[in-house]
Amino acid sequence: MLMQLPGVEHPEASTKIAEASSLVLFLELDEVLEDAGAWSEQEPRTLIEDLASREGVLVCLLGSRSLAEMKGLVENPRLVYVADRGMEVEGPAFHFVHPEAVQCRSAIEAVGQRLMGLPLLYPEIAIESRTLALAIDASRCPGDAAEEIANIVAALVPETHADLKASRHHARFEIRPRVSWGFREAMEWVYGRLKGTDAAIVAVGGEEVANAVAGSIHLGGEQRDGAGRPGGLVDVPGLLSWLLERWQERLDSMASSWGPHRARPSLALKETTPILNVRLRRAAMDRRRAANG
Numbered sequence: 001m002l003m004q005l006p007g008v009e010h011p012e013a014s015t016k017i018a019e020a021s022s023l024v025l026f027l028e029l030d031e032v033l034e035d036a037g038a039w040s041e042q043e044p045r046t047l048i049e050d051l052a053s054r055e056g057v058l059v060c061l062l063g064s065r066s067l068a069e070m071k072g073l074v075e076n077p078r079l080v081y082v083a084d085r086g087m088e089v090e091g092p093a094f095h096f097v098h099p100e101a102v103q104c105r106s107a108i109e110a111v112g113q114r115l116m117g118l119p120l121l122y123p124e125i126a127i128e129s130r131t132l133a134l135a136i137d138a139s140r141c142p143g144d145a146a147e148e149i150a151n152i153v154a155a156l157v158p159e160t161h162a163d164l165k166a167s168r169h170h171a172r173f174e175i176r177p178r179v180s181w182g183f184r185e186a187m188e189w190v191y192g193r194l195k196g197t198d199a200a201i202v203a204v205g206g207e208e209v210a211n212a213v214a215g216s217i218h219l220g221g222e223q224r225d226g227a228g229r230p231g232g233l234v235d236v237p238g239l240l241s242w243l244l245e246r247w248q249e250r251l252d253s254m255a256s257s258w259g260p261h262r263a264r265p266s267l268a269l270k271e272t273t274p275i276l277n278v279r280l281r282r283a284a285m286d287r288r289r290a291a292n293g
Helices: 011-019 029-034 043-053 067-073 105-114 145-156 183-191 236-258 274-291
Strands: 022-028 057-062 080-083 088-091 094-097 126-129 134-137 164-169 172-177 199-204 230-232
Touching: 011 199, 011 236, 022 029, 022 183, 022 236, 029 057, 043 057, 043 236, 057 183, 067 080, 080 183, 088 183, 105 126, 105 134, 105 164, 105 172, 145 164, 145 172, 199 236
Parallel strands: 022 057, 022 199, 057 080
Antiparallel strands: 080 088, 088 094, 126 134, 134 172, 164 172
């Protein structure tokens, strides 16, 4: 009997999983776990590790945090980590850091040095220096502090900055390399390293991960109930339990034809030719020339 998540149905996912030879899950931590405070409980970690341990399953965790921070949330050698919004990727068979993003580290560090005095003006501010980004949290600052900090960030990282870009979400700011690379591109990069292409692909998270990989099933914030009404953010522990049950049913139904030693999806690291890095460097140089007029 198929178990459905409370108030939400996944007939398409059920059908694809029932016919797939492997299961790939892209799970965006920022969107569906960390903001909801789900990491205060052990259940999500246990379910993620349980799902990743199943034969034929690959679990990819996506987040804006650094690789070390993501491993601090949940560490398992079977997992693929898509850290720093895709600029660093590590899995059982590979480790990738976007070459152009690495070249912007000195620019990020320089901005960080300029911001070192902010806690003297705003004691409640939190500045986090990540491997490939700088995060500023002014949500606890009083009054118009967020607007004042926004002006400071805009002065240090204007829209015409050749190497960096700044983004804002309410009273939180992020400064990161100006590269044409994010979750979508990183997901495609990871999927391109799978030997098999007949996997059921499930993406859980925000708009950026939706349909990033052709044929994927998006189970993010646009969930709807049986009457077509918006259902809000997906229940992640419930979803992981649901996927575990669906995949175990698939394993049981195919045990006789698959044999006793069915492997997880194999990951093969394709060679990255020097031409790619040269093109990235040339693109960065072109942007700098354009910014300098």
